[in-house]
Amino acid sequence: DPSDFWLRTFLPRAVGALEPLKELTQLTPMVGIPVFYFIQYGRPDIQRALQTLMDAGREGMKWQKAVMEFSQEALEAGFPSLWGGLSGAPFDMIGDFLRGTQGIMPGLRPPPGVDIEKLSPQAHSHDYDEILGFFGSDMEDIRDLGGEVELWLEDEKHIINKSCLVFIPKGMKHCPLYFKRIDKPIFHFSVGPGKMYF
Incomplete structure (x- = not known):
């Protein structure tokens, strides 16, 4: 409770x-x-x-x-119930209410003059397993990421353009991670049993 x-x-x-x-x-x-x-x-x-x-x-x-x-x-005028169309905004709900969540929606584009690669996480590893999630926002095709992400695992580049989860075993070097193209909002998160870090 x-x-x-x-x-x-x-x-x-x-x-x-x-x-x-x-x-x-x-x-x-x-x-x-x-x-x-x-x-x-x-x-x-x-x-x-x-x-x-x-x-x-x-x-x-x-x-x-x-x-x-x-x-x-x-x-009475024939319109559907207000409550039938009620919905929460997932980015806001998770960012506002999930304890420890940080940077849930920093923006779709970097500020002018800022090198996106300098903002992106660089190569590192953890002493715990980690999962990276990438989900598109197209409700007609939930597999479509709505953009393109470049993720390095060990020394191998991977291009992600479909909604997915990426499992990163303990000790595996991963990143850099770059959002190369964003056509629609992309929901991205990482989760692991470690302590909070930046």
């Missing part, structure tokens, strides 16, 4: 007005003598943070009422 992380870590980091919530203790001290848990809610900074949540909730209810009224009018 990640609730404690959302309340005491994520929200204080993501929303400045909620920063005091990081000072809350876990709910577990409520067992036995709960008064010691509740005392912290007397702090003015925590009360302001909670008031911010209450204010946001009131505004959210106003928004929800307006959206529901509009949605009902649209349904």
Whole structure:
């Protein structure tokens, strides 16, 4: 259950007005003598943070009422339900909510005057296995990468133009990695059991 992380870590980091919530203790001290848990809610900074949540909730209810009224009018006029077409943006959801994610969407093109090869990871190896993922965004053809990636494994160049996962065994030298062409957004990630690094 990640609730404690959302309340005491994520929200204080993501929303400045909620920063005091990081000072809350876990709910577990409520067992036995709960008064010691509740005392912290007397702090003015925590009360302001909670008031911010209450204010946001009131505004959210106003928004929800307006959206529901509009949605009902649209349904009566023969349009599909608003909720039927609701979707999240995968880049945003992963980049905003997956702990430790960095650089999920740095941009499709490098800034003017910046050598893309200097921004790309250079040859290295790890003492753990790693998986690199490359996925295109064409929902009509999910295999189409929508671009071209150059990836070096050991001293061999590979050109990737299809959505795929690349398994890199522990100790294998890999990279450089270059996005040579981007025609459509490409979702790229790497995952391994090592510590965070840049």
